[in-house]
Amino acid sequence: METLLQVLFNGLSVGAVYALFALGYTLVFSVLGVINFAHGAIFTLGAYFTYLLIGGAVGANGLLAGLQLPFALPFWLALPLAGVAAAALALMVERIAFRPLRDRGSDPLLALITSLGAGVILVNLIQLLVGAESYSIPVGTLGSLPAALSIAGAKVRSVQVILLAIAGLLLAALSLWIDGSRSGKALQAVSEDPITAQLLGINSTRMIQIAFGISGFLAGMTGGLVGLSVSIAGPYFGIGYGLKGLGVLVLGGLGSVPGAVLGGLIIGLAEACVPADLSGYKDAVSFGLLFLVLLIRPQGLLGRPQSSKV
Amino acid sequence: MDAGLLEQMLLGALLGLSVYLPLRCGQLSLATPGFFAIGGTVAALLSTREPALAGSGSTYPITSVLLEMAIAAMLTGVLAMGLGRVVLRLRGIYLAIATIALVEILRVVTLNLEFTGGALGIFGIPQPFDSAAGYASFTLALLALICWLCDRLEKTRPGRAMAAIRDDDLAAASQGINTADTKLLAFVLSALVAGITGVVAAHFFNSWNAKLGNFDASITTLAFVVFGGSRTWLGPVFGGLLLTALPELLRPVGDLRLIVFGVVILVGPLFFPQGVVTPELLKTLKRRIRLPPTPTAQGGKP
Numbered sequence: 001m002e003t004l005l006q007v008l009f010n011g012l013s014v015g016a017v018y019a020l021f022a023l024g025y026t027l028v029f030s031v032l033g034v035i036n037f038a039h040g041a042i043f044t045l046g047a048y049f050t051y052l053l054i055g056g057a058v059g060a061n062g063l064l065a066g067l068q069l070p071f072a073l074p075f076w077l078a079l080p081l082a083g084v085a086a087a088a089l090a091l092m093v094e095r096i097a098f099r100p101l102r103d104r105g106s107d108p109l110l111a112l113i114t115s116l117g118a119g120v121i122l123v124n125l126i127q128l129l130v131g132a133e134s135y136s137i138p139v140g141t142l143g144s145l146p147a148a149l150s151i152a153g154a155k156v157r158s159v160q161v162i163l164l165a166i167a168g169l170l171l172a173a174l175s176l177w178i179d180g181s182r183s184g185k186a187l188q189a190v191s192e193d194p195i196t197a198q199l200l201g202i203n204s205t206r207m208i209q210i211a212f213g214i215s216g217f218l219a220g221m222t223g224g225l226v227g228l229s230v231s232i233a234g235p236y237f238g239i240g241y242g243l244k245g246l247g248v249l250v251l252g253g254l255g256s257v258p259g260a261v262l263g264g265l266i267i268g269l270a271e272a273c274v275p276a277d278l279s280g281y282k283d284a285v286s287f288g289l290l291f292l293v294l295l296i297r298p299q300g301l302l303g304r305p306q307s308s309k310v
Numbered sequence: 311m312d313a314g315l316l317e318q319m320l321l322g323a324l325l326g327l328s329v330y331l332p333l334r335c336g337q338l339s340l341a342t343p344g345f346f347a348i349g350g351t352v353a354a355l356l357s358t359r360e361p362a363l364a365g366s367g368s369t370y371p372i373t374s375v376l377l378e379m380a381i382a383a384m385l386t387g388v389l390a391m392g393l394g395r396v397v398l399r400l401r402g403i404y405l406a407i408a409t410i411a412l413v414e415i416l417r418v419v420t421l422n423l424e425f426t427g428g429a430l431g432i433f434g435i436p437q438p439f440d441s442a443a444g445y446a447s448f449t450l451a452l453l454a455l456i457c458w459l460c461d462r463l464e465k466t467r468p469g470r471a472m473a474a475i476r477d478d479d480l481a482a483a484s485q486g487i488n489t490a491d492t493k494l495l496a497f498v499l500s501a502l503v504a505g506i507t508g509v510v511a512a513h514f515f516n517s518w519n520a521k522l523g524n525f526d527a528s529i530t531t532l533a534f535v536v537f538g539g540s541r542t543w544l545g546p547v548f549g550g551l552l553l554t555a556l557p558e559l560l561r562p563v564g565d566l567r568l569i570v571f572g573v574v575i576l577v578g579p580l581f582f583p584q585g586v587v588t589p590e591l592l593k594t595l596k597r598r599i600r601l602p603p604t605p606t607a608q609g610g611k612p
């Protein structure tokens with residue numbers, strides 16, 4: 001029998017993943033006004049990086065078959081390192097899929113396609129290198145932690161507690177940075193108006209890179225966490241999360257950081273409330289919710305309405 | 311060339327046209343795979359469950375296929391009219407994501423319903439043609455018809471209104487164009503093309519399941535249009551034909567083929583920001599082969 005608390009916990013931990021995912025989209029969207037379709041692939045790579053860094057061996061089906069790093073890092077170290085590797089990758093994606101278009105002043109819509117191309121390349125590169133099989137991060141990674149904790153009578157997987165704690169930490173750090181630091185304020189200025197920001201002495205290109213770097217870092221960490229809590233279900237496993245993250249992003253309001261968090265938690269909780277015998281309809285529930293919100297509040301829950309002029 | 315591949319390319323071109331129609335008036339709708347899936351499901355259900363359509367010959371009668379098309383067109387058309395009224399109030403990326411949500415809801419529902427065969431789908435859809443070549447010629451005729459209609463559309467009042475809305479929504483409205491109705495028209499036409507294409511695809515694939523209309527399909531069909539060009543109907547046709555064929559043509563490079571495909575859609579927009587086929591390119595080509603440019607390309611009818 002699932003208690004209310006358990007449902008709440010499941011919902012929150014799934015919701016936290018969606019929120020982190022959506023925040024990665026949000027950062028890029030707020031500075032460039034486009035969605036980075038390679039985000040899901042970067043998330044996936046973060047999961048694989050984590051797996052490799054904790055000393056996992058590559059299966060038999062890729063070019064790198066049997067590869068194993070000569071060292072095995074503890075999960076606490078492997079996760080942020082995977083985040084950093086993912087951030088580097090996100091910067092590369094920015095360099096090849098976004099900047100050339102910006103330099104030429106092309107239609108921003110094209111970045112949807114170029115970033116999709118980058119995503120296709122990354123996903124298939126993973127498949128080529130490490131094969132299509134699923135990998136799981138062993139439970140022993142977490143040291144002597146018990147598999148489940150008992151909180152107020154409810155059994156909660158300790159993985160979920162860790163996931164929630166790290167997600168909370170990342171979200172807090174991110175909002176502190178955006179609202180409290182000079183570079184965070186500069187990012188807000190660029191998202192308001194890149195040209196004016198440039199005139200005021202802010203290096204817009206640099207801020208765009210920072211947005212991509214942080215978004216990649218978040219995606220990499222989230223990938224590692226999901227890999228730990230569920231498993232890495234093959235090179236395509238980021239796509240489902242990517243799609244959900246997109247829904248969360250719009251539900252909360254494009255470009256709004258609190259909106260992304262709220263949207264993630266709402267969709268996570270809504271999915272957790274779907275009874276087990278209707279679980280097939282889980283995805284329909286979240287997208288149905290998104291659809292309804294769009295119709296009532298087209299700018300999303302916490303988004304600002306756009307005004308248009310000729 | 312392999313007729314099966316040709317048939318797939320032609321279906322790709324039709325889907326490209328379906329994404330192109332709303333994009334022509336600036337509406338980024340990714341609902342095409344959803345309407346495609348509805349068309350396919352209608353064909354699969356009717357042809358496997360309705361004995362009256364089966365006819366007496368050894369192959370499934372073409373008239374039944376045409377009837378399925380009419381039913382699919384009616385269904386998708388009515389649905390698009392209802393949904394369009396609601397979703398077309400959204401703009402830009404919001405519209406894109408709302409339509410992705412629609413496609414996903416539809417996919418999940420099809421996946422879970424009993425009568426659509428669940429995750430396995432519907433098998434043994436009867437064949438109206440003995441060979442892939444038969445399908446290819448039928449689809450080629452269909453594509454030619456729809457291209458001709460698109461060409462007519464581009465040169466008539468509603469088509470011009472679409473182009474005006476694409477350039478500037480508010481300015482078009484201030485010139486007396488009913489923007490809501492014009493957008494709805496484009497959306498419904500897009501749904502019709504996708505639904506009809508779904509009927510042909512269901513027979514050609516011989517089986518039908520929920521996977522055929524998913525998010526990947528939304529994005530791939532969008533790539534057809536952006537790569538081919540969205541300012542004339544030739545663009546999506548070119549993009550659909552080429553990008554459907556590409557992964558198959560690249561089979562010799564084996565595992566690398568999808569990577570090469572990714573490189574093509576990554577690099578394509580950098581070199582062809584307007585898409586490969588643009589009205590300017592067509593004009594240049596016409597001049598090269600010494601044909602006088604058609605007057606309608608410049609001024610148009612009063």
